[in-house]
Amino acid sequence: MEASPILDVxxxxxxxxxxxxxxxxxxxxxxxxxxxxxxxxxxxSGCGKSLTALAIMGLLPRNARLTSERxxxxxxxxxxxxRKRWRQLRGDRIAMIFQDPMTALDPCYRIxxxxxxxxxxxRRVSNKEARQRSLELLGKVGIPSPEDRLSQFPHxxxxxxxxxxxxxxxxxCEPELIIADEPTTALDVTxxxxxLRLLRDIQRETGIGLVLITHDLGVVAGMAxxxxxxxxxxxxxxxxxxxxxxxxLHPYTExxxxxxxxxxxxxxGQTLGFIPGVVPRQVGxxxxxxxxxxxxxxxxxxxxxxxxxxxxDVSDGDDRMMRCVLPADGSGRSPEAWVRDVEGA
Amino acid sequence: xxxxxxxxxxxxxLVIAVTSVIAFLLVHLSGDPAAAxxxxxxxxxxxxxxxxxxGFDRPIVFQYLEWVGRILSxxxxxxxxxxxxxxxxxxxxxxxxxxxxxxALSFALLLSIPLGVAAALRPNTVIDRVALWLxxxxxxxxxxxxxxxxxxxxxxxxxxxPISGGTTWxxxxxxxxxxGYYATPxxxxxxxxxxxxxxxxxxxxxxxxxxxxxxxxxxxHGLRHAIVPVVSLAAVQLGFMLGGSIIIESIFSLKGIGxxxxxxxxxxxxxxxxxxxxxxxxxxxxxxxLADLLNAALDPxxxxx
Amino acid sequence: xxxxxxxTAPSVALSPGRMTLHRALRHVSFWVGGTxxxxxxxxxxxxxxxxxxxxxxxxxxxxxxxxxxxxxxxxDHVLGTDNLGRDYFARLLYGAxxxxxxxxxxxxxxxxxxxxxxxxxxxxxGWADMIINFVITIRLTLPVVLVALVVVxxxxxxxxxxxxxxxxxxxxxxxxxVRSATQQLAHREYITSAAAIGSSxxxxxxxxxxxxxxxxxxxxASIELAHAVLLEASLSFLGLGVQPPxxxxxxxxxxxxxxxxxxxxxxxxxGAALVLLIFAINLVGDAIRDVTTPEGKA
Numbered sequence: 001m002e003a004s005p006i007l008d009v010x011x012x013x014x015x016x017x018x019x020x021x022x023x024x025x026x027x028x029x030x031x032x033x034x035x036x037x038x039x040x041x042x043x044x045s046g047c048g049k050s051l052t053a054l055a056i057m058g059l060l061p062r063n064a065r066l067t068s069e070r071x072x073x074x075x076x077x078x079x080x081x082x083r084k085r086w087r088q089l090r091g092d093r094i095a096m097i098f099q100d101p102m103t104a105l106d107p108c109y110r111i112x113x114x115x116x117x118x119x120x121x122x123r124r125v126s127n128k129e130a131r132q133r134s135l136e137l138l139g140k141v142g143i144p145s146p147e148d149r150l151s152q153f154p155h156x157x158x159x160x161x162x163x164x165x166x167x168x169x170x171x172x173c174e175p176e177l178i179i180a181d182e183p184t185t186a187l188d189v190t191x192x193x194x195x196l197r198l199l200r201d202i203q204r205e206t207g208i209g210l211v212l213i214t215h216d217l218g219v220v221a222g223m224a225x226x227x228x229x230x231x232x233x234x235x236x237x238x239x240x241x242x243x244x245x246x247x248x249l250h251p252y253t254e255x256x257x258x259x260x261x262x263x264x265x266x267x268x269g270q271t272l273g274f275i276p277g278v279v280p281r282q283v284g285x286x287x288x289x290x291x292x293x294x295x296x297x298x299x300x301x302x303x304x305x306x307x308x309x310x311x312x313d314v315s316d317g318d319d320r321m322m323r324c325v326l327p328a329d330g331s332g333r334s335p336e337a338w339v340r341d342v343e344g345a
Numbered sequence: 346x347x348x349x350x351x352x353x354x355x356x357x358x359l360v361i362a363v364t365s366v367i368a369f370l371l372v373h374l375s376g377d378p379a380a381a382x383x384x385x386x387x388x389x390x391x392x393x394x395x396x397x398x399x400g401f402d403r404p405i406v407f408q409y410l411e412w413v414g415r416i417l418s419x420x421x422x423x424x425x426x427x428x429x430x431x432x433x434x435x436x437x438x439x440x441x442x443x444x445x446x447x448x449a450l451s452f453a454l455l456l457s458i459p460l461g462v463a464a465a466l467r468p469n470t471v472i473d474r475v476a477l478w479l480x481x482x483x484x485x486x487x488x489x490x491x492x493x494x495x496x497x498x499x500x501x502x503x504x505x506x507p508i509s510g511g512t513t514w515x516x517x518x519x520x521x522x523x524x525g526y527y528a529t530p531x532x533x534x535x536x537x538x539x540x541x542x543x544x545x546x547x548x549x550x551x552x553x554x555x556x557x558x559x560x561x562x563x564x565x566h567g568l569r570h571a572i573v574p575v576v577s578l579a580a581v582q583l584g585f586m587l588g589g590s591i592i593i594e595s596i597f598s599l600k601g602i603g604x605x606x607x608x609x610x611x612x613x614x615x616x617x618x619x620x621x622x623x624x625x626x627x628x629x630x631x632x633x634x635l636a637d638l639l640n641a642a643l644d645p646x647x648x649x650x
Numbered sequence: 651x652x653x654x655x656x657x658t659a660p661s662v663a664l665s666p667g668r669m670t671l672h673r674a675l676r677h678v679s680f681w682v683g684g685t686x687x688x689x690x691x692x693x694x695x696x697x698x699x700x701x702x703x704x705x706x707x708x709x710x711x712x713x714x715x716x717x718x719x720x721x722x723x724x725x726d727h728v729l730g731t732d733n734l735g736r737d738y739f740a741r742l743l744y745g746a747x748x749x750x751x752x753x754x755x756x757x758x759x760x761x762x763x764x765x766x767x768x769x770x771x772x773x774x775x776g777w778a779d780m781i782i783n784f785v786i787t788i789r790l791t792l793p794v795v796l797v798a799l800v801v802v803x804x805x806x807x808x809x810x811x812x813x814x815x816x817x818x819x820x821x822x823x824x825x826x827x828v829r830s831a832t833q834q835l836a837h838r839e840y841i842t843s844a845a846a847i848g849s850s851x852x853x854x855x856x857x858x859x860x861x862x863x864x865x866x867x868x869x870x871a872s873i874e875l876a877h878a879v880l881l882e883a884s885l886s887f888l889g890l891g892v893q894p895p896x897x898x899x900x901x902x903x904x905x906x907x908x909x910x911x912x913x914x915x916x917x918x919x920x921g922a923a924l925v926l927l928i929f930a931i932n933l934v935g936d937a938i939r940d941v942t943t944p945e946g947k948a
Contacts, residue, residue, distance in 0.1 A: 356787075359784075360784075360787055360788060360791055361791075363784075363788050364788060364791050364792060367788070367792065368792075371797065371800055371801060372800065372804065378804070381804055481929070481932055481933070481936065482929065484876070484928070484932055485876070485925050485926075485928040485929035485932055486925055486928075487880050487883055487884060487887075487900075487921075487924060487925075487928075488884075489883075489884060489887045489900075489903065490903065490917075490921040490924065490925065493903070493907070493910060493917055493921070494921075496910060497910055497914055497917075501910060501911055501914075581790075585793075587793070588793025588794060588795055588796055589793075589795055591795055591796055591799070591888070592795065592884055592887070592888065595888060606796055606799070607799070607888065610799050610800055610803045610890070611803070613803070613804070618800055621796070622792075622793070622796060622797070622800070625793045625796065626791045626792055626793065629790070629791050629793070630791050
């Protein structure tokens with residue numbers, strides 16, 4: 001890792017005050033992205049991953065409150081930056097790709113106009129230069145006959161092409177960091193693979209930092225360098241991508257893994273694994289493990305107090321962290337161990 | 346798009362045709378036109394002679410067809426009272442009402458759209474409340490009262506604006522405000538709810554995520570969308586204003602179509618009344634047609650398909 | 651209220667705290683509006699008990715007595731007298747009778763027409779919907795004030811005619827709203843299942859559809875009530891509505907029009923009464939709409 005990461009987030013919290021309580025959808029997230037690194041944030045909907053992304057972009061809804069020890073982009077602290085500075089950075093130094101390319105582009109303007117508008121917001125360029133740059137990027141993201149596309153409206157393009165346009169828009173100002181929020185969820189499976197490959201290739205070629213937000217661990221494999229698993233507004237597991245996929249430590253990650261169909265192994269008609277229950281509403285401070293109700297290995301210890309994120313001392317990788325009382329070696333994940341633990345307690 | 350256009354055009358023609366029947370029947374079946382024209386205290390013989398002179402004794406279908414035939418050949422009829430061609434009379438009065446309508450609509454739009462946008466940007470704040478209450482209060486104020494109020498304040502008390510006639514631009518200020526304010530609550534509410542919807546939309550989030558300046562986000566990517574239904578409403582409201590101008594014009598003695606209608610109704614000048622009914626209904630039908638076409642033109646998804 | 655509406659989540663942008671405050675305010679507006687409307691209705695009914703003056707009796711010796719708050723005013727004529735020496739307060743009270751009577755009667759007529767058309771269009775769809783839509787378009791194309799004036803002028807004004815004409819002109823909003831409300835209902839499961847078990851069409855319309863569209867119906871009724879009162883006032887103001895010796899607020903404004911320069915209160919008093927009534931009706935309507943429709947719709 002380099003000395004100054006592209007993105008450095010410490011203890012990011014988002015609170016949403018309601019009449020009767022305060023929601024804590026994000027409860028203190030640490031996140032670093034190094035140059036040329038792809039970090040995947042994985043979790044179910046409602047776990048706080050999208051709000052984390054919006055918080056990093058400075059795009060939280062008006063009623064949400066953001067607190068953090070540090071949000072820094074390439075060493076520049078943004079914790080006390082004003083709205084104007086945020087706006088200068090958005091689209092220039094940080095860009096975002098959204099889930100639904102059908103609605104993310106403005107239906108009233110031509111592709112070329114939308115790209116030019118962004119470029120001219122951040123750079124002093126003539127219309128001609130903007131057109132040149134747009135053409136170059138549309139070609140780069142693999143859009144056929146880019147000249148024609150510039151004068152087309154979003155509704156004239158397919159979903160896959162629109163997402164490519166979004167990616168081209170994200171690249172316009174050569175940002176340091178791209179946040180892709182479920183970039184393929186709304187697309188067909190075949191298109192999904194193409195878009196992911198495109199994102200990966202571009203990321204490798206340009207050395208951009210990429211934050212990939214998804215609920216689908218299947219998308220992550222082969223894309224990400226590191227995985228951050230979120231549950232209930234907290235990070236529950238961190239580690240190198242291959243390590244986490246090979247041996248998930250947190251029961252939640254394990255549950256997510258079981259719900260991915262594996263080509264060649266999962267047969268038709270076979271029931272995929274699923275995690276029973278839903279993400280609970282994030283009201284009040286946690287006084288115990290947030291995953292307790294849904295965890296198949298729930299211990300008496302799990303209810304004793306909030307669980308800390310700790311280094312998992314495992315042999316197969318560095319920098320692995322987990323938020324669970326279970327031993328990292330996989331022992332303790334059996335009914336016998338559970339009974340032993342209860343009797344011991 | 347072409348098929349849509351043709352369908353819409355056909356529909357408009359059909360609407361105007363049916364409206365013409367209603368306008369004709371309304372005038373001919375609401376009592377005896379001959380008696381009304383002959384005036385109070387006319388003898389049965391006078392009435393009979395009027396009836397014969399104007400052909401009211403013939404079958405009504407025949408009369409209608411004859412009327413339509415004349416209109417299609419460009420003749421709107423003749424005023425028995427003014428002894429002039431109806432088309433000439435209308436040509437005298439239409440510009441006044443058109444000026445009034447356009448000024449009233451401009452006033453309404455200039456007041457309600459900024460207010461609606463401001464209310465949508467800051468929902469449930471003071472400005473939103475003020476706008477909402479203005480709308481509720483505005484709807485409760487009859488235009489004739491508002492007109493009299495304006496007249497008292499600016500014409501009688503402050504003496505800064507003329508209260509009657511239509512010779513200068515200043516004469517149109519109060520009538521336009523009085524006519525236009527009635528459309529403001531509806532336009533404001535539509536702008537507000539449209540803006541609130543569009544500000545939540547994905548493409549506005551994209552515009553913000555790419556660092557576009559606030560006014561660009563609000564105007565180019567917000568209002569540009571929210572304005573589309575407002576355009577329709579504005580056209581419809583302009584149509585209503587033409588119909589509603591009768592009250593305002595009679596108060597301010599503006600010699601427009603409304604004033605003419607009011608005078609003609611009192612004189613039972615049925616050729617003029619029929620023509621005015623037809624003109625206003627046609628104007629409304631054409632305006633809604635234009636609104637639909639403009640709507641289609643403003644939305645590239647409809648325009649290019 | 652239906653289930654769908656109850657389960658609609660509040661929009662994220664508004665904090666629920668403010669939302670509740672807003673709702674509370676709206677409910678306050680319901681009570682304020684309701685109280686005013688009720689007070690005006692009571693004043694109209696109890697007019698003979700409130701004042702001993704007859705609104706139609708002229709007394710040329712008592713012309714233009716100023717209201718009680720001026721120097722020359724007296725408590726005998728609280729609001730003074732008009733150009734024919736008639737007691738202005740009595741005229742105001744009796745005028746409320748006509749305004750309210752015309753308002754309520756026309757809403758009954760226009761409500762019946764509009765609801766019948768709207769339900770048919772919404773429930774049967776297809777050709778019925780097309781034809782009724784066309785009828786609605788035609789109705790909207792005709793200028794209300796002008797048509798009413800023409801008919802009233804040519805037939806000769808009477809209370810019955812006014813009610814009929816206004817009632818026959820103001821049903822469009824009923825039809826439009828009821829049509830879309832019925833369309834939404836017609837495909838709900840309990841309606842289709844009622845049809846499946848063989849309930850007659852009439853039974854479905856009256857037992858299943860009508861009771862479920864009362865919310866929007868009441869809202870439109872309040873709007874149209876205000877609209878009818880306004881239209882009657884406008885017609886009377888133009889001299890073609892309520893005819894003397896009957897009194898209406900619009901007529902009072904019309905008769906006082908020439909006094910704008912010298913006695914503006916003669917316009918202000920009936921005018922204020924009119925504004926107050928319409929404002930109160932709108933308040934009630936807005937409050938009902940607030941309670942019966944999902945959040946966030948302005």
